[in-house]
Amino acid sequence: MTLAAIFFIFMLVFSLNRYYSFYSSYDQGLFNQLFWNSIHGHLFQGSLSSGQSSTVLDDSQINTVSYYHLGQHFVLDFLLWLPVYALFPYGATLVVLQITLITAAGIVLFVLSRHYLPFSIAVLMTASFYGSIAVMAPIFGNFYEHCQIPLFGFSLLLALAKRRWLLFWLFVALTLGIREDTGFITFSIGVYLIVFRRYLCLGLALCLLSFSYVALVTNLIMPLFSNDNSRLYVKTFFHQYVQGDAPSTLQLLWGIITHPKELIVSLLTPFDRRVMYLLLQWLPLAFVSAISPEAWTLTGFPLLELLLQKSDKALAINIRYALSVVPGLFYGAIVWWSKHKQKFNPRFRRFWSGCITLSILLAIMTNGQGAFYFLIPDFGHPVLSVSLSRQWEHARHIQALINLIPPQASVSATAFLIPHLSNRREIIELANERLPSLMLRNDKAEAIAVDYILADLWHLQRYQVVMKLERNRLQALVSLIDQLIAQQKYRILGVQDGVVLLHKATISHPQATIDWLKLRSELIRAIL
Secondary structure, three states, X not given: OHHHHHHHHHHXXXXXXXXXXOOOOHHHHHHHHXXXXXXXXXXXXXXHHHOOOHHHHOOOOOEEOOXXXXXXXXXXXXXXXXXXXXXXXXXXXXXXXXXXXXXXXXXXXXXXHHHHOOHHHHHHHHHHHXXXXXXXXXXXXXXXXXXXXXXXXXXXXXXXXXXXHHHHHHHHHHXXXXXXXXXXXXXXXXXXXXXXXXXXXXXXXXXXXXXXXXHHHHHHHHHHOOOHHHHHHHHHHOOOOOOOOOOOHHHHHHHHHOOHHHHHHHHHOOHHHHHHHHHHHHHHHOXXXXXXXXXXXXXXXXXXXXXXXXXXXXXXXXXXXXXXXXXXXXXXHHHHHHHOHHHOOXXXXXXXXXXXXXXXXXXXXXXXXXXXXXOOOHHHOHHHXXXXXXXXXXXXXXXXXXXXXXXXXXXXXXXXXXXXXXXXXXXXXXXXXXXXXXEEEOOOOOEEEOXXXXXXXXXHHHHOOOOHHHHHHHHHHXXXXXXXXXXXXXXXXXXXXXXXXXXXXXXXXXXXXXXXXXXXXXXXXXXX
């Protein structure tokens, strides 16, 4: 419990600092809006989720508030946490929930370890989990459904170890309910039951259930909401195996089977990235999982899903997808230690402790989610360095402008502001790939212009020095604001510390106009 408490407090402090100092980004707001809409009678709907749909990204349609996220990902387990969110309907609730779920997963892992191992090894196994870069780094970031995988995965394996079959099937159902592709995790467990545990009927039943669930959900149920899973996921990340605009997962499976050359290339290249990914996954376990046949079997199919993707994020150790192989890696290590307890000596214990320490340091040094922005500049570039006091000063200015926006008003905002504005029905991202984004479709199916625009130009000004995309966005936003003012569609309501608030069809505040002209001049010089 001491390890769990240390982990919980450490993660909570830095994650809440990240959230309240406006370093959380678009997806944090996307999921917060899903929860907020759900407790207000619009289950699984979100205008922000619509912004990630194929109709918006590929077909250039405008966001719609009634879009169902279930067409992208089938996240039924969110229903479990709606009562918690209903009690605390705030953006920070998801930050706390994510850390709580991971902390609870570590406690379950300890109980699971103690079923097979002595206390000393079980403690280090738990420390390995809390110190894993594949656990820490993603949890520092935005809330995602993947944070449920370790808890339900370890609980499933604990029920198996205890032979509590009712609980076993309950946690199978909960694991499948995390999202549509977690069937790969339970399928691998089914293979493990067949190969290593000699539970032939149980393993076959689990494999059949897992395959059927993935096939049924992705081919019959999700298309009832939209074809985004096919167009955005299958088509984009597995295009080397499938053709067409909206290929199904069954077509993908057949494409993989009939393209052995592409399969081998995907599995092995780029070779250095694959090796590094596995080394970082094995590191906190002192590389024991690398020599555990059980670990390879239990992680086989979720790892295969990651290896076959044409996506840079799939094999990023600090991204949420890394959590999908965590239950199998750790349980495989537990099984290995149960057969080799004699190898746990003081020398190996020191080595293992060193591996855990290194993993923690790497999780902090990667800073992929910006949790340590005040210690480590983004992308390691000194120009992006910002002190804790300076960022909090900027946050206070942002919050002052947010307070001017009514709770029910429609808003278009830049990405890092969205999480704090997402407790509303009508919100879209301002500075996306299709500038400008000022229109959305409301509950009456009417295309409307948003009431308020909030843009953090200070953030873009800093990043445009090293990122061409941010420079283009900054230029586009400055031009957009000039155009809206000239056309008298929006007026400047406030300017504070490089953050600009506009309101539709109101009279500009004289001082705000002066402040905008001054800021505009500074931005033009910075861009040039």
